[in-house]
Amino acid sequence: MAELLQFVFSGLTVGAIYALVALGFTLIYNASDIINFAQGEFVMLGGMTTVFMALAGVPLPLAALIAIIVTTGVGLALHRFAIEPARGASSVALIMITIGASVFLRGVAQVVFDKRFHSLPPLFGADSIQFGGAAILPQSLVVLAGATVIVILLWLFVERTLLGKAVIATAANRLAARLIGVDTRRIVDFSFAVSAAIGAIAGILITPITLTSYDVGTLLALKGFAAAMLGGIGSPLGAVVGGLLIGMIEALSAGYLSSSYKDAVAFLIILVVLVAMPQGLFGRVKVERV
Amino acid sequence: MRTLQRVTVTAAIGLAVLLSAGHQASAQTKIGAVLSVTGPASFLGDPEKKTLEIYVDEINAKGGVNGQKLQLIVYDDAGNANNARTFATRLVEEDKIDAMVGGSTTGSTLAMIPVFEDAKIPFISLAGAIQIIEPVHKWVFKTPHTxxxxxxxxxxxxxxxxxxxxxxxxxxxxxxxxxxxxxxxxxxxxxxxxxxxxxxxxxxxxxxxxxxxxxxxxxxxxxxxxxxxxxxxxxxxxxxxxxxxxxxxxxxxxxxxxxxxxxxxxxxxxxxxxAALLIADKLPNKDPQKPVVVNYTRTYQQKSGQAVSTFGGHAYDGLMILVQAMQRAKSADKSKVRDEIEKTKGYIGTGGIVNMSPTDHMGLDLSAFHMLEIKGGDWTLVPGT
Amino acid sequence: MSLRALLEIRLLPAILVAAIVIILPLFFPSAYYYRIGALVFIFALAVVGLNLLMGFAGQVSLGHAGFLGIGAYSVAIGPVHFGAPSWLCLFVGAILSGAVAFAVGRPILKLKGHYLAVATLGFGLLVAIVLTNEAGWTGGPDGMNVPALTLFGWRVHGSDAWYWIAGATFVGGFLLALNLMESPTGRALQAIHDSEIAARVLGIDVARKKLTIFIISAMYASVAGSFLALFNGLITPDVAGFLGSIELVAMVVLGGMGSIFGSLVGAAVLVVLPQVLTIFHEYEQALLGLIVMVFMIFLRQGIVPSVTVALAGWRK
Structure with missing residues (x-):
C-alpha cells in the first residue's frame, strides 16, 4: 500500500510539472490556433533568468519577478516580430516559425547563460513530507497548487471578463471578431504574453525539482504538448488532467511494469485515447467548414 | 519582389561565407576536434572545448610546437553521430588536419573511427566506452578511463x-x-x-x-x-x-x-x-599527479570562470599526449606522431599516469581512480584506496 | 515560354534534377563535398515521401523519423544478426515500414490536424524508445556498426559511390512521385487536401487514399534510412528521434509543401546550412533558428513555390 502511495506521489509530482507546462499551450491556441513549440523555451527562460539574477545577487522574489517580466517580453516579441508578420500563412508554416523560435531562444540562452545545470531552492525546504509510509516533497504540492490557481484564473478570465470573451471570439472567427470591434491583434498579443508568463512561472516553480539548463525546454514542451492534446487542446482543465494523467501513467508503469518503457506506455495510452476520442478528453468538436 | 531580392542577397552572402571559410593560412600544425558542445552531452563537450582553446592559446604563446603554431579547428556535433561523421570528413578533406582530439561521446567516436583510419590521421578520443580501443585500431587512442x-x-x-x-x-x-x-x-x-x-x-x-x-x-x-x-x-x-x-x-x-x-x-x-583532478588540493604532496592537477584546476577556473570537471581534464590529457608526441617526433608527420603516441610512457596527466603500448591505446590502470566520499559538501578521499 | 509554363511540363523537372545530380560533382573539390551531396539526396528522398503526405494529402507526421529508423536498423540488424545480404534487408525494411504504416495508419489517420501530429509524434517516440532499450539487438544508445553494402561483389565504399547511388535513387523517387501526383490517386489526394468533405461527397474513399499515401511515404523514409545507415557504417537511435522528425518536417515546409522539387531544396538548405554556420561558433544554433524563422516569414509558401511566384511576377 505504501508502495502504491509512493507511485501516486511520484505521478502527482511529474504530472503537476507536465500540467503546468501544458497550460501554456492553451491560451495561444485559443486565440490563434497555433501550437507554440517555443513554449518549452518560455519555461527555460523563467528558470534560467531567475537562477542568473539570483547568482548576480538579486533577492529571489525580485529575481523571479524579473524573470516573468523578461519572458513575457520575449513572448510578446515572438508574436510581434515573427507570428504577426506571417499572418495568413498555413498553420504548419506558423508552427515551423515557433520551432525556429525555439531553436533560436535555446541558441541565445547557451551564449547568454551557460550550458550547465542549475537549481533553485524549494519554497518550503527540502525535507519531505511523510504520509502513510510514502514521501512527497513540499515543492511538488507547490507546483500542483500553481497549476490549480492558473486553471481557476484562466477559467474566471474566459467566463467573467470581456477580454476573455474577446479571446474566444477571436479564436472562433477572426474576421467576425474584428467586425464587432475586437482588436484581434491586441488579443493575440495578449495571449502570447500571458502564455509566456505562465511558462515562466512554470519554469520557476519546477526548477527546484527538475533542475534547469538551456535545453530543458525541448522535452518539457514535448510532454506538455502531449498532455495538452490528451486533455483536448484549448481546454485549461484538459491540460491539467492530461498532464496529471501522463505523470500518473509514467509513475505507475515505472513502478509496476518497466522503468525503461514507462514513456512508451504513456504514449501508447495517448494513442489509444485519441483513437477512441479524437478530440481528446475535454476538447470541443470542430466542424470543418466546406 | 522585395522578397526575392532578400533571398538573393542572403544566398550570395551564404555562398561567399562558404567559399572564404575553406581558405585560411597554412604552415601551422592543425589540430581538429569534433565535440558535443551543444545537445544532451554538452556538459562533456563544453569543458572539453574550453580546455582545448585555453591550452592551445597557452602553447602558442610559448612559441607553439616544434616552432610551428597550433591551429585548433572545433566543430560541434550536438551529440549526433551522423554530424560527427560529416565533420570528421570535413576535417580530413577540407581542413587537412594533422591530428585529431575528441569525439565527446562513444557514438560520435565510433562513427568517426573509419574516417581517420582511412585517412591515417592520429585520433585521440575523449569518450569512455571500451569498444573504442578494443579491438585496437591502429590510429585510435583514448584518454578517459573505461x-x-x-x-x-x-x-x-x-x-x-x-x-x-x-x-x-x-x-x-x-x-x-x-x-x-x-x-x-x-x-x-x-x-x-x-x-x-x-x-x-x-x-x-x-x-x-x-x-x-x-x-x-x-x-x-x-x-x-x-x-x-x-x-x-x-x-x-x-x-x-x-x-x-x-x-x-x-x-x-x-x-x-x-x-x-x-x-x-x-x-x-x-x-x-x-580521477585525482577532483581532489587536487587534498592529494598528498608526494603524489606525482599533484602539480599537474593543481595547475590545470587553477588555469581552467581562472580562464573559464567555472569549476573543473574531469571531462575537461580528458581534453587536457589528449592535447598534451599529442603535443608531447609531436615534440618527440620532432615533426607533425602523422605516421611518426602516431608511433610516438603509442610509445607514451609515464605521462602524468589529470586522469592518471599513462603508459601506452601497441596493445593498450589508453594506458591507464585502476590506480588512476580514487574512491571519494562526499562529506561536508566536499570530496574526501576514502582511506585505503 | 514563361518559366512557370516550363516547370509545369511533367518530365522537365526530372531532367533538371538528373542534370543537377550529374553536373554538381564537376564543382566538387573533395570527398567532403560528395558526402554533403549524398546526405542531401538521402534526406531529400525521405522528404519527397513526407511531402507527398503533407503537401498533397494534407496530413502532418511528426514521427516520420521512426520510419527512417526502421529502415536504418533493418540493414544493421539483418546482416549482423541473421546474416542476410544488405540489399535484401533494404527491401525487407521498406516492406516492414509499409506494413507498420498500414497498421498504425489505419487508426490514427482518422485524427485531424494537431491530434494527428501528436499521434504520429507518439509513434516516432515509440520506435526511438525501442531502439534505445533493446540493446541486445540494436547496441543501445551508442549505436551499432552497419556492414557495408555489397552489390554484385562490389563493396560500396566512399562518399563518391554513395553520392551516385543516392543521386540516382533520388531521381527515381522524384519521377515516381511526379507520376503518382498525375495519377487518379494523386488527383484524389489533392481533392482531399482542398476539402476532405467535398472529396468524400465526390465519392473518393478518403481513408483508403490517405492510408495508401502514408504507406508510400513510410517506404520512402525507410529506404532513405537504410542508405544513411549503410553510408555511415554506424547507426544510433538519434536517427529515429523527435528532432529527426522535426528536421524532416522543416525540410518539407522550407522547400515548399506540395512542391516535389522543393523537397530537394529544403533538404539541401538544412544539410548545407549547419556546415556554413560553423564559422559563427557558439552563435550557430541561434542563427539557424533565426534563418528558419526569416525564411518562413518571408517565404511562407516555402522556397520553391514563393520563388516561382516571384519569378512569374517579374516576367509580367
Whole structure:
C-alpha cells in the first residue's frame, strides 16, 4: 500500500510539472490556433533568468519577478516580430516559425547563460513530507497548487471578463471578431504574453525539482504538448488532467511494469485515447467548414 | 519582389561565407576536434572545448610546437553521430588536419573511427566506452578511463565493506547504458550479485518509483547509479526523500563539483570513483599527479570562470599526449606522431599516469581512480584506496 | 515560354534534377563535398515521401523519423544478426515500414490536424524508445556498426559511390512521385487536401487514399534510412528521434509543401546550412533558428513555390 502511495506521489509530482507546462499551450491556441513549440523555451527562460539574477545577487522574489517580466517580453516579441508578420500563412508554416523560435531562444540562452545545470531552492525546504509510509516533497504540492490557481484564473478570465470573451471570439472567427470591434491583434498579443508568463512561472516553480539548463525546454514542451492534446487542446482543465494523467501513467508503469518503457506506455495510452476520442478528453468538436 | 531580392542577397552572402571559410593560412600544425558542445552531452563537450582553446592559446604563446603554431579547428556535433561523421570528413578533406582530439561521446567516436583510419590521421578520443580501443585500431587512442574500470573500482570498494548484493539504477542515455552493461559483465568476476535493476530517462524529474522498488527488494545492501547529467543529482535527492539508508555509489560521470551543488545535503555520504583532478588540493604532496592537477584546476577556473570537471581534464590529457608526441617526433608527420603516441610512457596527466603500448591505446590502470566520499559538501578521499 | 509554363511540363523537372545530380560533382573539390551531396539526396528522398503526405494529402507526421529508423536498423540488424545480404534487408525494411504504416495508419489517420501530429509524434517516440532499450539487438544508445553494402561483389565504399547511388535513387523517387501526383490517386489526394468533405461527397474513399499515401511515404523514409545507415557504417537511435522528425518536417515546409522539387531544396538548405554556420561558433544554433524563422516569414509558401511566384511576377 505504501508502495502504491509512493507511485501516486511520484505521478502527482511529474504530472503537476507536465500540467503546468501544458497550460501554456492553451491560451495561444485559443486565440490563434497555433501550437507554440517555443513554449518549452518560455519555461527555460523563467528558470534560467531567475537562477542568473539570483547568482548576480538579486533577492529571489525580485529575481523571479524579473524573470516573468523578461519572458513575457520575449513572448510578446515572438508574436510581434515573427507570428504577426506571417499572418495568413498555413498553420504548419506558423508552427515551423515557433520551432525556429525555439531553436533560436535555446541558441541565445547557451551564449547568454551557460550550458550547465542549475537549481533553485524549494519554497518550503527540502525535507519531505511523510504520509502513510510514502514521501512527497513540499515543492511538488507547490507546483500542483500553481497549476490549480492558473486553471481557476484562466477559467474566471474566459467566463467573467470581456477580454476573455474577446479571446474566444477571436479564436472562433477572426474576421467576425474584428467586425464587432475586437482588436484581434491586441488579443493575440495578449495571449502570447500571458502564455509566456505562465511558462515562466512554470519554469520557476519546477526548477527546484527538475533542475534547469538551456535545453530543458525541448522535452518539457514535448510532454506538455502531449498532455495538452490528451486533455483536448484549448481546454485549461484538459491540460491539467492530461498532464496529471501522463505523470500518473509514467509513475505507475515505472513502478509496476518497466522503468525503461514507462514513456512508451504513456504514449501508447495517448494513442489509444485519441483513437477512441479524437478530440481528446475535454476538447470541443470542430466542424470543418466546406 | 522585395522578397526575392532578400533571398538573393542572403544566398550570395551564404555562398561567399562558404567559399572564404575553406581558405585560411597554412604552415601551422592543425589540430581538429569534433565535440558535443551543444545537445544532451554538452556538459562533456563544453569543458572539453574550453580546455582545448585555453591550452592551445597557452602553447602558442610559448612559441607553439616544434616552432610551428597550433591551429585548433572545433566543430560541434550536438551529440549526433551522423554530424560527427560529416565533420570528421570535413576535417580530413577540407581542413587537412594533422591530428585529431575528441569525439565527446562513444557514438560520435565510433562513427568517426573509419574516417581517420582511412585517412591515417592520429585520433585521440575523449569518450569512455571500451569498444573504442578494443579491438585496437591502429590510429585510435583514448584518454578517459573505461566504464569497466569504474565498475571494478566500485565493486572493489563494496567487497572491502563486505557488501555483495547490490541494486543498480541507471540512465538510459549512452553513458548510463554503457556503464550499466560493463558493470553487469564484470559483476560475477568481482563476486557481486545484482539483485535488481531499474532505469530512468535522461530528462526525468522524479525517480522515486524506481527507488521504492529497489528499497523493497530483499537483500539489497548497496545501490549503484551509473549516469551523468542532472539525472544522478535527482536520483540522489529522491534517495534522501525516501529516507533510504543503504550505501549509495555514483559513477565517474558526475565528476564535477556541480553534482554536490545540485544534489545538496542529499549528497552526504555518497561515494564515487574519480580521477585525482577532483581532489587536487587534498592529494598528498608526494603524489606525482599533484602539480599537474593543481595547475590545470587553477588555469581552467581562472580562464573559464567555472569549476573543473574531469571531462575537461580528458581534453587536457589528449592535447598534451599529442603535443608531447609531436615534440618527440620532432615533426607533425602523422605516421611518426602516431608511433610516438603509442610509445607514451609515464605521462602524468589529470586522469592518471599513462603508459601506452601497441596493445593498450589508453594506458591507464585502476590506480588512476580514487574512491571519494562526499562529506561536508566536499570530496574526501576514502582511506585505503 | 514563361518559366512557370516550363516547370509545369511533367518530365522537365526530372531532367533538371538528373542534370543537377550529374553536373554538381564537376564543382566538387573533395570527398567532403560528395558526402554533403549524398546526405542531401538521402534526406531529400525521405522528404519527397513526407511531402507527398503533407503537401498533397494534407496530413502532418511528426514521427516520420521512426520510419527512417526502421529502415536504418533493418540493414544493421539483418546482416549482423541473421546474416542476410544488405540489399535484401533494404527491401525487407521498406516492406516492414509499409506494413507498420498500414497498421498504425489505419487508426490514427482518422485524427485531424494537431491530434494527428501528436499521434504520429507518439509513434516516432515509440520506435526511438525501442531502439534505445533493446540493446541486445540494436547496441543501445551508442549505436551499432552497419556492414557495408555489397552489390554484385562490389563493396560500396566512399562518399563518391554513395553520392551516385543516392543521386540516382533520388531521381527515381522524384519521377515516381511526379507520376503518382498525375495519377487518379494523386488527383484524389489533392481533392482531399482542398476539402476532405467535398472529396468524400465526390465519392473518393478518403481513408483508403490517405492510408495508401502514408504507406508510400513510410517506404520512402525507410529506404532513405537504410542508405544513411549503410553510408555511415554506424547507426544510433538519434536517427529515429523527435528532432529527426522535426528536421524532416522543416525540410518539407522550407522547400515548399506540395512542391516535389522543393523537397530537394529544403533538404539541401538544412544539410548545407549547419556546415556554413560553423564559422559563427557558439552563435550557430541561434542563427539557424533565426534563418528558419526569416525564411518562413518571408517565404511562407516555402522556397520553391514563393520563388516561382516571384519569378512569374517579374516576367509580367
Amino acid at each position: 566504464d569497466k574500470m569504474a565498475c571494478e573500482k566500485i565493486f572493489a570498494d563494496l567487497k572491502h565493506r563486505n557488501l555483495t548484493t547490490i541494486a543498480m539504477i541507471s540512465g538510459t542515455d549512452a553513458f548510463g547504458k554503457s556503464m550499466r552493461d560493463q558493470c553487469v559483465a564484470v559483476a560475477p568476476q568481482a563476486g557481486i550479485k545484482i539483485a535488481t535493476e531499474e532505469s530512468y530517462g535522461p530528462r526525468d524529474s522524479d525517480m522515486t518509483p524506481q527507488l521504492t522498488k529497489i528499497h523493497n527488494t530483499a537483500g539489497v545492501q548497496a545501490v549503484v547509479n551509473p549516469g551523468f547529467g542532472q539525472g544522478p543529482a535527482i536520483v540522489t535527492r529522491n534517495y534522501r526523500q525516501l529516507g533510504i539508508k543503504l550505501p549509495f555509489y555514483q559513477s565517474h560521470g558526475v565528476a564535477s563539483k556541480q553534482f554536490i551543488e545540485l544534489a545538496g545535503p542529499a549528497a552526504e555520504g555518497v561515494r564515487l570513483p574519480a
